[in-house]
Amino acid sequence: MTKAAPLLPANSFRKQVIWAVIAANLLVGLLTVLVLGNVHGFGVPAAIMTAVFFISASLLAARLLLRASAQQQAGRESLAAVKQAQQEGERRWRKMFDQSPLGAAIVAPGHGFLDANETLCRILGYEREELLAKNFRDVMHPEELPQELERMQRLLTGDAEHYNSESRYLSQSGADVWAQVSMSLVKDGNGQPLYFLPLIQDIGMRKQAEEQINYLAYHDALTGLPNRQLAKDRLDHAVAYASREKSGVGVLHLDLDHFKAINDTLGHPVGDGLIKKIADTLRDCVRTTDTIARLGGDEFLIILANVIDPEIISTIATKVQETLGTTFKVQGHDLTTSVSIGIAVYPEDGKDFDSLLKKADTALYKAKASGRNTYQFYTEQMNNEAVEYLKIRNGLRQALINDEFLLHYQPQINLADGKVVGVEALIRWRHPEMGILQPGRFIAIAEESGLIVPMGDWALKHACQQAVEWRKAGLPPIVVAVNLSAIQFQRGDIEKSVVQALNESGHDPQYLELELTESILVQDIEKTLEILKRLKSMGIKLSIDDFGTGYSSLSYLKRFDVDKLKIDQSFVRDMASDKNDAAIVHAIIQMARSLNLQVIAEGVEDETLVAMLHGQHCDEAQGYHFARPMAAAAFVEYMENLIAAKAIA
Numbered sequence: 001m002t003k004a005a006p007l008l009p010a011n012s013f014r015k016q017v018i019w020a021v022i023a024a025n026l027l028v029g030l031l032t033v034l035v036l037g038n039v040h041g042f043g044v045p046a047a048i049m050t051a052v053f054f055i056s057a058s059l060l061a062a063r064l065l066l067r068a069s070a071q072q073q074a075g076r077e078s079l080a081a082v083k084q085a086q087q088e089g090e091r092r093w094r095k096m097f098d099q100s101p102l103g104a105a106i107v108a109p110g111h112g113f114l115d116a117n118e119t120l121c122r123i124l125g126y127e128r129e130e131l132l133a134k135n136f137r138d139v140m141h142p143e144e145l146p147q148e149l150e151r152m153q154r155l156l157t158g159d160a161e162h163y164n165s166e167s168r169y170l171s172q173s174g175a176d177v178w179a180q181v182s183m184s185l186v187k188d189g190n191g192q193p194l195y196f197l198p199l200i201q202d203i204g205m206r207k208q209a210e211e212q213i214n215y216l217a218y219h220d221a222l223t224g225l226p227n228r229q230l231a232k233d234r235l236d237h238a239v240a241y242a243s244r245e246k247s248g249v250g251v252l253h254l255d256l257d258h259f260k261a262i263n264d265t266l267g268h269p270v271g272d273g274l275i276k277k278i279a280d281t282l283r284d285c286v287r288t289t290d291t292i293a294r295l296g297g298d299e300f301l302i303i304l305a306n307v308i309d310p311e312i313i314s315t316i317a318t319k320v321q322e323t324l325g326t327t328f329k330v331q332g333h334d335l336t337t338s339v340s341i342g343i344a345v346y347p348e349d350g351k352d353f354d355s356l357l358k359k360a361d362t363a364l365y366k367a368k369a370s371g372r373n374t375y376q377f378y379t380e381q382m383n384n385e386a387v388e389y390l391k392i393r394n395g396l397r398q399a400l401i402n403d404e405f406l407l408h409y410q411p412q413i414n415l416a417d418g419k420v421v422g423v424e425a426l427i428r429w430r431h432p433e434m435g436i437l438q439p440g441r442f443i444a445i446a447e448e449s450g451l452i453v454p455m456g457d458w459a460l461k462h463a464c465q466q467a468v469e470w471r472k473a474g475l476p477p478i479v480v481a482v483n484l485s486a487i488q489f490q491r492g493d494i495e496k497s498v499v500q501a502l503n504e505s506g507h508d509p510q511y512l513e514l515e516l517t518e519s520i521l522v523q524d525i526e527k528t529l530e531i532l533k534r535l536k537s538m539g540i541k542l543s544i545d546d547f548g549t550g551y552s553s554l555s556y557l558k559r560f561d562v563d564k565l566k567i568d569q570s571f572v573r574d575m576a577s578d579k580n581d582a583a584i585v586h587a588i589i590q591m592a593r594s595l596n597l598q599v600i601a602e603g604v605e606d607e608t609l610v611a612m613l614h615g616q617h618c619d620e621a622q623g624y625h626f627a628r629p630m631a632a633a634a635f636v637e638y639m640e641n642l643i644a645a646k647a648i649a
């Protein structure tokens with residue numbers, strides 16, 4: 001607009017000239033009328049006609065002149081406007097180029113820099129002159145160069161018009177610069193390449209965030225070790241490599257023994273500290289080509305790649321056990337731990353992560369079950385056991401809902417007069433597929449899952465109800481002994497369960513005996529003492545089961561005010577042939593007598609044992625010699641037979 005302003009005076013001057021011409025023509029017209037009319041003798045009309053013609057012609061000429069002038073003027077104006085617009089466009093483009101938040105450059109088809117804006121200089125860390133002295137190839141990352149040149153070549157050959165890519169560049173200091181590039185090729189009117197126009201956005205922050213997210217997705221936050229996802233990836237690679245090289249892969253599943261106790265007693269920060277130290281220690285046990293991963297909690301995974309001699313797996317397992325067997329100092333605590341290891345091997349035990357880990361897990365379970373601090377290779381036999389284990393574990397909850405449990409009762413005999421003084425209630429499971437299962441098959445699993453609590457409540461309730469029914473059926477009053485698990489003391493409300501079982505059934509507490517294991521008495525002693533005191537005050541009897549196999553401490557016998565010791569059947573069974581067992585049984589009976597406790601021997605299978613126990617003044621006995629555990633109805637029959645036999649005698 002500033003350049004258009006001087007056109008106006010020229011325009012009005014031109015109009016003034018034209019109007020002057022018209023005025024002159026009019027004047028000439030008038031003079032013509034006067035001269036022709038007066039001098040040459042034209043008649044007035046003819047003179048007027050001539051003048052009118054003259055004037056009209058003048059006016060027409062003036063109009064044409066004016067129009068032509070206006071058109072000429074407009075042409076000149078539009079040319080100037082185009083020029084002005086062009087200049088304006090260039091100015092805008094330059095401003096955009098210079099001030100763009102994107103790095104921009106003009107690069108010759110031969111890759112030399114023709115121009116570069118401030119942002120690009122800043123992204124790459126160059127002064128403008130320095131950058132313009134470079135070639136575009138100089139700032140490309142060597143690893144990206146071949147692809148990037150190929151893409152640019154495609155623009156030159158017309159195979160592509162434009163491309164976007166994420167590429168690495170090199171900054172002036174040699175650091176990697178991640179950028180999003182949008183590249184176009186500008187051509188002239190004949191389609192000949194003029195220059196490349198790359199627009200470059202620094203995406204370093206985004207890449208950093210992506211890398212961080214990626215790292216977290218594949219690593220354990222506490223130890224920095226690969227997590228399960230990355231372990232799977234590494235195992236897949238190790239298996240692919242081993243398959244090409246005809247070698248093996250060892251998968252070692254580690255689980256720390258009794259780690260929970262450290263967490264529970266010293267707190268989670270100490271537990272975490274120990275896990276970190278163990279992770280560091282494990283790193284030193286294997287080659288850099290092997291993988292140590294943390295699967296969570298106290299579980300680790302070692303992947304031994306390219307195993308040529310399988311012996312190496314045992315060697316590493318032993319090394320790991322020995323190394324982790326040392327003392328770790330964590331927050332001022334000296335901690336010792338041990339580890340159980342389950343091992344599966346590619347290709348024998350599986351070909352993928354899931355099957356190898358599953359088998360290593362099965363072997364780990366076996367290692368735990370066989371006393372911990374050991375390692376076990378997977379065997380097919382373990383698989384059968386694992387399948388059964390899972391079947392039982394999954395079926396237990398349903399068994400409670402479907403009322404699949406039942407109690408059998410084994411008589412307890414007074415050795416002095418041969419009378420039945422009690423029964424032990426022993427649980428069984430009528431499994432829908434596997435038939436009647438003995439407690440040895442499922443009690444430990446029920447303890448592990450916590451289901452022993454509702455199962456124990458069920459046994460208490462049904463044993464009390466049964467005792468009441470027997471009384472109603474006319475049997476003499478006898479004590480019913482119910483086994484309790486340590487887990488019922490830890491996780492359940494045993495006092496409430498007992499009271500409820502007694503109240504609901506109406507059973508006399510004097511005829512209820514609770515069989516406790518020694519492990520119950522050594523856990524949370526003060527709390528257990530209080531509970532047992534209250535139960536005893538109700539008239540309930542307490543016996544200690546499997547006596548001799550545990551801590552066998554005299555102090556707790558006194559403190560807990562128990563009524564009876566039950567000598568474990570492992571001593572009773574062989575006491576006739578094994579002097580040591582005989583001595584242990586004798587010592588337990590003597591100790592019980594001196595503490596004024598009743599004593600019962602379990603596992604009595606023959607008359608010789610009965611005679612020996614009677615001779616040593618053992619109070620009671622239980623075993624196959626008298627009767628096997630039996631169903632409630634069978635017990636009624638058993639008792640009626642006994643009573644009838646006595647009556648006849």
Ligand SMILES: Nc1nc2c(ncn2[C@@H]2O[C@H](COP(=O)(O)O[C@H]3[C@@H](O)[C@H](n4cnc5c(=O)[nH]c(N)nc54)O[C@@H]3COP(=O)(O)O)[C@@H](O)[C@H]2O)c(=O)[nH]1
Binds near residue numbers: 410425427440443569
């Ligand atoms: N927490 C709970 N534990 C329970 C419950 N019911 C049972 N159990 C525990 O299971 C253990 C195994 O019981 P079971 O398989 O029934 O075996 C008992 C007897 O059948 C067996 N026994 C008895 N006499 C003999 C014999 O002469 N020879 C021989 N080889 N075995 C015999 O001993 C088991 C009784 O042992 P105990 O309890 O130590 O007296 C069992 O030990 C219970 O701990 C339950 O409801 N809850």
